[in-house]
Amino acid sequence: MRSAGLALLSALLAVTAGAADATCRLALVLALDVSSSVDPIEDRQQRIGLAGALRDPQVQAAFMASPDPVALYAFEWSGKFDQVPLLPDWMIIASTRDLDQAAGLIASSPRSREDMPTALGSALGHAVTMLRRGPNCLFRTIDVSADGPNNESFGPQSAYDAFPFEDVTVNALVIPSPSDNSIVGYYRDHVIRGPGSFVEIAQGYSDYGPAMRRKLLAELSVQMLGSVQREGTLPG
Numbered sequence: 001m002r003s004a005g006l007a008l009l010s011a012l013l014a015v016t017a018g019a020a021d022a023t024c025r026l027a028l029v030l031a032l033d034v035s036s037s038v039d040p041i042e043d044r045q046q047r048i049g050l051a052g053a054l055r056d057p058q059v060q061a062a063f064m065a066s067p068d069p070v071a072l073y074a075f076e077w078s079g080k081f082d083q084v085p086l087l088p089d090w091m092i093i094a095s096t097r098d099l100d101q102a103a104g105l106i107a108s109s110p111r112s113r114e115d116m117p118t119a120l121g122s123a124l125g126h127a128v129t130m131l132r133r134g135p136n137c138l139f140r141t142i143d144v145s146a147d148g149p150n151n152e153s154f155g156p157q158s159a160y161d162a163f164p165f166e167d168v169t170v171n172a173l174v175i176p177s178p179s180d181n182s183i184v185g186y187y188r189d190h191v192i193r194g195p196g197s198f199v200e201i202a203q204g205y206s207d208y209g210p211a212m213r214r215k216l217l218a219e220l221s222v223q224m225l226g227s228v229q230r231e232g233t234l235p236g
Contacts, residue, residue: 024092025068027137028219029127032086033146034111035078035118042175042205043111046145049209050074051107056213060096062220069094070220071135072102076109077123079116080153090134120150120191121159124170128163140168141194141219145212147175149186156191169194173215175202 032046053059063070070093074086086109091102127142150156159165172187188199198218202211 023068024071024135024137025066026139026141026220027071027090027131027134028073029130029142030072030074030086031123031127031142031144032074032076033078033118033144033148034076034114034116035146035148036115037118037148038114040111040114042147043114045205046208047107047109049205050212051103052209053212053216054099054103054106059213059216059220060099062217063093063099064096065220068138071137073130073134074102074106075126075130076112077126078113078118080119080122082113082116082119083123083126084112090130092135117152118146118148118150119152120144120146121154121156122152124156124159124191125163128159128165128168131168132164142168142170143173143215143219144170144191145173145175145208146183146187147177148183149190160193165193167194169197171197171200171215171219173200173202173208173211175205175208178204 030050032050034043038046072087072091072093073089075083076086077083086106087102088105091098093099093102123144124142127144131140131142154162170191170193172191174183174187176183184199184201192199200211200215200218202208
């Protein structure tokens with residue numbers, strides 16, 4: 001599985017070489033939480049769920065809804081210095097084949113580590129840095145998934161103060177504990193930002209794929225001139 005993933009990674013390096021010069025309507029960063037609160041089964045559900053959402057026919061139709069493509073980047077995050085790419089670089093999604101390739105890379109990706117805390121501010125800083133280095137798209141969105149609040153280093157507000165988040169929307173997919181739903185309010189009040197930002201809720205990691213599908217459909221919905229039209233479970 002790992003050798004197949006490396007072969008696909010090499011092939012995609014050639015595909016993404018010209019990504020920074022492409023015209024695109026949306027630059028979308030997918031950030032997956034792999035901190036110590038996520039056990040191995042949950043981590044696998046997360047990767048398979050995201051891959052399945054990218055292969056969903058309605059999601060693929062949403063990616064292909066405009067002649068201007070979407071640029072996609074994905075990484076996993078945990079500790080302050082632990083942000084690991086799940087795709088080799090920015091991918092320009094110009095066909096369903098591109099989505100299938102991205103889904104295959106994510107589904108087969110190995111977890112980098114499982115013993116680190118939740119450095120959410122660092123993850124947001126990394127995500128926006130990748131946005132600024134990536135394709136110059138009309139809209140920019142960070143899609144962060146997590147099951148807990150920041151508990152290492154600086155938090156989300158410090159990231160927003162220190163990094164260039166102008167014209168960037170941050171949405172969240174949260175997986176609350178069955179016994180404590182406070183994480184939903186935390187991400188609504190302290191994490192999401194920008195026009196039409198929202199929190200999507202997964203009812204456990206088994207619901208991660210369907211929740212990601214809903215989230216992607218909202219993020220990929222048609223943008224109207226002067227505003228971003230999105231719907232979500234809990235708007236900002």
